Amino acid sequence: xxxxxxxxxxxxxxxxxxxxxxxxxxxxxxxxxxxxxxxxxxxxxxxxxxxxxxxxxxxxxxxxxxxxxxxxxxxxxxxxxxxxxxxxxxxxxxxxxxxxxxxxxxxxxxxxxxxxxxxxxxxxxxxxxxxxxxxxxxxxx
Amino acid sequence: xxxxxxxxxxxxxxxxxxxxxxxxxxxxxxxxxxxxxxxxxxxxxxxxxxxxxxxxxxxxxxxxxxxxxxxxxxxxxxxxxxxxxxxxxxxxxxxxxxxxxxxxxxxxxxxxxxxxxxxxxxxxxxxxxxxxxxxxxxxxx
DNA sequence: GTCAATGCAAACCCTTTGCAAAATT
DNA sequence: AATTTTGCAAAGGGTTTGCATTGAC
Numbered sequence: 001x002x003x004x005x006x007x008x009x010x011x012x013x014x015x016x017x018x019x020x021x022x023x024x025x026x027x028x029x030x031x032x033x034x035x036x037x038x039x040x041x042x043x044x045x046x047x048x049x050x051x052x053x054x055x056x057x058x059x060x061x062x063x064x065x066x067x068x069x070x071x072x073x074x075x076x077x078x079x080x081x082x083x084x085x086x087x088x089x090x091x092x093x094x095x096x097x098x099x100x101x102x103x104x105x106x107x108x109x110x111x112x113x114x115x116x117x118x119x120x121x122x123x124x125x126x127x128x129x130x131x132x133x134x135x136x137x138x139x140x141x
Numbered sequence: 142x143x144x145x146x147x148x149x150x151x152x153x154x155x156x157x158x159x160x161x162x163x164x165x166x167x168x169x170x171x172x173x174x175x176x177x178x179x180x181x182x183x184x185x186x187x188x189x190x191x192x193x194x195x196x197x198x199x200x201x202x203x204x205x206x207x208x209x210x211x212x213x214x215x216x217x218x219x220x221x222x223x224x225x226x227x228x229x230x231x232x233x234x235x236x237x238x239x240x241x242x243x244x245x246x247x248x249x250x251x252x253x254x255x256x257x258x259x260x261x262x263x264x265x266x267x268x269x270x271x272x273x274x275x276x277x278x279x280x281x282x
Numbered sequence: 283g284t285c286a287a288t289g290c291a292a293a294c295c296c297t298t299t300g301c302a303a304a305a306t307t
Numbered sequence: 308a309a310t311t312t313t314g315c316a317a318a319g320g321g322t323t324t325g326c327a328t329t330g331a332c
Contacts, residue, residue, distance in 0.1 A: 018286060018331045039321085052289050057322060059287090073214035075271070077297090078321080093257055093264050102261035107253055116234055116274055120243035123234050126276035130216070133257055135267035159306045159311055180296085193314050198297060200312090218322090219296080 015066035022051045026059055027068070027083070035101045036072050036080035036092070074132060093133040097140035107131045156207035163192045167200055168209070168224070176242040177213050177221035177233070215273060234274040238281035248272045 008027045009019040017023065029045055030037060043056055060081055063069035072080045074094050089109065093102045113126045149168045150160040158164065170186055171178060184197055201222055204210035213221045215235050230250065234243045254267045 013332090016286095020287065020331070022288075050289095053321095054290080054323080055288050061323095062287095071216065073216065073271075075212065075214065091257075093261055093267070095264070096268065100263065102263050104257035104260045106256050106260075108249065112248055112272075113274065115247050116232075116245035119245045119247075120234055122241065122243050122278050123236070124277055124279045124282035126234070126274050127237065128275040129273065130214075130275075131253075131272045132270065133254065133267050134269040134271075136265055137263050138265045141265035154307085157311095161306070161312065163313080194296095195298080195315080196313055202298095203312095 011068065015068060017062060017066060017068075022046075022049065022055060023059055025049050025051070026056070027063075030069065030081065030083045033082070036074075036082040038078040038080055040078060042081070072132070073130070075134070091131045091133070093135060095137040095140055096134050097136060100137045100139075102137075104133070152209065156209060158203060158207060163187075163190065163196060164200055166190050166192070167197070168204075171210065171222065171224045174223070177215075177223040179219040179221055181219060183222070213273070214271070216275070232272045232274070234276060236278040236281055237275050238277060241278045241280075243278075245274070 008024055008031075012019040012023060012027070025046065026042060029042060039053075039056060039060060042060075043051070043053055046056065060069060060071075063081075064071055067084055069081050070084045072082065072092065074080060074092075088105055089107070090103045090105045091107055093104060094100070107129075109129055109131075113129075117123055117126065149165055149172075153160040153164060153168070166187065167183060170183060180194075180197060180201060183201075184192070184194055187197065201210060201212075204222075205212055208225055210222050211225045213223065213233065215221060215233075229246055230248070231244045231246045232248055234245060235241070248270075250270055250272075254270075258264055258267070
């Protein structure tokens with residue numbers, strides 16, 4: 001049982017989720033991936049563990065609900081998943097050609113929220129936001 | 142033939158799209174909707190015209206390709222569609238409870254792009270971006 | 283022992299594809 | 308007349324549901 005196991009077992013348990021082998025595998029996979037993954041990508045990487053696709057979908061749903069994982073839409077058919085990063089509110093730059101993904105921080109969300117709430121008198125609080133950039137990486141440009 | 146018909150007929154033609162009754166109906170529907178619509182919402186509102194669902198999907202695809210319509214993801218299962226607004230780069234605030242939508246402008250995209258490109262040395266150009274806020278409207282708060 | 287999570291089969295829903303008929307340019 | 312666009316039927320692909328079995332707590 002390595003350090004990672006321990007960490008995520010505790011995190012799962014404190015979210016009232018049983019720390020099964022399947023869940024620990026998926027969480028660590030996401031941890032190591034370094035970029036958002038589709039359910040299909042995760043599924044392929046789980047082949048050795050023989051995790052059933054249904055189980056994966058249910059897993060991702062409960063991870064999302066517990067706030068452990070975030071779902072991101074890049075405009076394609078499939079949603080992407082990544083571990084929620086408690087420290088940094090980061091966003092993504094996606095190459096529309098080769099699908100490369102980089103992170104960036106500093107979207108100045110507080111300022112934008114203030115501006116938006118001043119414009120729309122109908123809203124009271126903002127709890128969440130999505131912000132993704134699309135363009136071309138240096139190789140594809 | 143009202144004023145709207147003429148406008149959109151020309152717009153469709155200049156995008157090399159035939160201005161069929163079905164297309165004009167959908168374009169005007171989106172024009173009047175004032176907020177993004179799912180394909181299912183549009184489909185229901187087309188019942189009287191008996192537009193086939195397949196036709197609607199193909200229509201939305203060609204509208205998107207020609208830049209007449211933008212697709213937006215609010216994190217749910219279905220994507221939303223709205224007329225592309227050439228003048229204003231506007232974004233949305235969505236109530237997570239009642240699904241109400243308001244617009245806002247001024248996401249300071251130029252500044253964020255500059256910041257993001259400075260952070261990610263791997264990207265050269267940004268061509269597009271998504272930015273949506275989620276929260277509670279005054280009624281639901 | 284209790285309750286949650288998994289596996290499996292089947293269903294579900296949204297979307298796409300192929301081809302012939304109809305409509306627009 | 309040439310080419311798009313539509314309608315229909317069928318298939319495709321991702322995701323969800325119900326239920327019995329397995330496993331974590």
